[in-house]
Amino acid sequence: MQRQIIIGFAALACVCAQVSQPPHYKENYPDTYHFAKNIRHPRDLTWDRKAGGGKVFGTLGHTDDSLFGKAGYKKDIFNDARGTLKGEAYGSRVLGATGDNSYLGGKLDWNNVNKNAQATFELTKQIGGRTNAEATASKVWNFDKNTRLSAGGVVSQDIGHGKPDVGLGAKFEHNW
Template sequence: MQSITLVIAAVLACAYAQVSIPPGYDGRYPYAKTARHPRDLTWERNAGGGKVFGTLGGTDDSLYGRGGYKHDIFNDHRGRLEGQAYGSRVLSPYGDSSNLGGKLNWSNDNARLGADLQKQIGGRTGLTVTGEGSWKLDRNTRFSTGGNLHKTFGHSKPEFGLQGRIEHDF
């Protein structure tokens, strides 16, 4: 019994002492004890009735930046409609990428709908649409449904999903 307890304690001590190092990190930096945490700078400022936002940062092998503008188009009895335009750039030895996109998100008390159009520079354009809703049928019963659609323009077929359920509290 004592030896089993000792073995379990030794295994827990070894598991606790493990350090997470990304793959390939120890090959390039054999004397490093731990991986460096990514550093980034995030900011957000009011501008033109909306907000300008951005993030700049880097890891040991890449630099990245993301920025954009978001604005509430309306927020009243019709619900809330929010628009956003954004772009990002990643530089790394494994390849660079630039992305541009725009989002529209609408929501009210019962439902949400979102559309995101994104374009990779030198690549394809994609569209993602999501929606969900929940309505009370009576005091103890709710009907919930949702779905999504993703289409990369070109020769690919769209991917979609639907879900629905009825919940009743007894």
């Protein structure tokens, strides 16, 4: 008897359910299938709040085959004659049909006062995987109003595994 009552209520709930559509959808698209996926409203939730002299940020959402969440904290450590130093800590979690993934990281970004030199250090960890460290730096030297030299480099390594990857580049420019 209880099973029949539960099935009856479930059938009644299904009959009474309504499918929502955006306003003016029927007028704009009269020949489109009314229950298509493209009429669904985005359901991602994003926030950005000030906390402790910095910002807490995050996003919760989904794609057709996964759920994800991202969150972190950013803060300006200093902004004075030494330049600007910003710090950030973040993490993400993805649940999907092909597997799950968790990712943590932290980053420091420095720019000098006139923005012609910058450096970044980032440390990341995939849970169940390796930890990676990456450092980048670049500088621009202006010799006169038409001549400049820019150079930069990157060093990246999975900590404790193999040799680091190193990249260097430079460019000399003169406008005639």
